[in-house]
Amino acid sequence: MNLKDYPDREFLMIELAQKLAGDLNTALMTHDTVTFAVPGGTTPGPVFDALSAVDLDWSRVQVLLTDERWVPETSDRSNARLIRERLLQDKAAKARFIGYYDGSDLSDAGVAKAAERIAPLLPISVLLLGMGADMHTASLFPGSDQLAAALEDDAPALMAVTAPGAPEPRVTLTAQALKSALAVHILITGRDKRDALEQAVALDDPMQAPVSVVLGAASVHWAE
Numbered sequence: 001m002n003l004k005d006y007p008d009r010e011f012l013m014i015e016l017a018q019k020l021a022g023d024l025n026t027a028l029m030t031h032d033t034v035t036f037a038v039p040g041g042t043t044p045g046p047v048f049d050a051l052s053a054v055d056l057d058w059s060r061v062q063v064l065l066t067d068e069r070w071v072p073e074t075s076d077r078s079n080a081r082l083i084r085e086r087l088l089q090d091k092a093a094k095a096r097f098i099g100y101y102d103g104s105d106l107s108d109a110g111v112a113k114a115a116e117r118i119a120p121l122l123p124i125s126v127l128l129l130g131m132g133a134d135m136h137t138a139s140l141f142p143g144s145d146q147l148a149a150a151l152e153d154d155a156p157a158l159m160a161v162t163a164p165g166a167p168e169p170r171v172t173l174t175a176q177a178l179k180s181a182l183a184v185h186i187l188i189t190g191r192d193k194r195d196a197l198e199q200a201v202a203l204d205d206p207m208q209a210p211v212s213v214v215l216g217a218a219s220v221h222w223a224e
């Protein structure tokens with residue numbers, strides 16, 4: 001793991017946006033289209049704001065979510081809503097967004113269809129992940145009934161999962177889809193998440209600390 005410590009959050013968000021833009025540009029040099037997988041949640045909004053203004057060939061960028069809460073975009077818990085409002089703006093409005101939520105009840109058949117839809121977009125070219133203070137990443141949650149299956153090497157790329165204590169079901173990219181990404185960045189802020197990161201490194205056990213599946217390959221970007 002490569003840990004980058006920034007003097008403050010504003011600097012972190014701008015620097016990380018530049019780094020992601022550089023990785024996307026590099027991928028665009030050798031591929032007609034590239035896949036950019038991004039998290040939802042409360043942390044990445046400012047990175048998306050900065051990235052949306054960057055001049056790159058967004059028309060060849062396919063944006064996927066690392067995970068989604070199974071709610072419509074009218075909900076402020078919708079990760080797709082965050083992506084539309086903060087990333088798919090300005091220059092990045094030309095990117096193609098492939099969301100998961102389709103208004104159906106979350107069924108195995110529905111998730112299998114969504115997994116089929118994203119299969120041609122894999123492997124991920126550039127992956128940005130968040131992490132919770134409970135060491136979850138994407139929607140791979142410690143204590144989730146589906147975690148062991150989602151960590152299997154032969155798991156489908158996308159699975160329906162439940163997060164302990166969360167109000168709605170979710171879908172998540174599984175460990176194998178995340179691990180196949182060519183460039184991996186994790187964005188965390190605050191002392192509690194820095195402590196959680198250190199705990200994840202010490203545990204080195206994906207069942208207790210799911211984020212550890214990607215730590216070996218990741219650059220972790222942190223500011224207080």
Ligand SMILES: O=C1O[C@H](COP(=O)(O)O)[C@@H](O)[C@H](O)[C@H]1O
Nearest residue numbers: 039040041042043130131132138
């Ligand atoms: O529920 C989620 O949590 C993580 C972390 O979110 P944050 O609010 O602590 O930044 C996020 O990466 C994931 O995409 C989201 O669905």
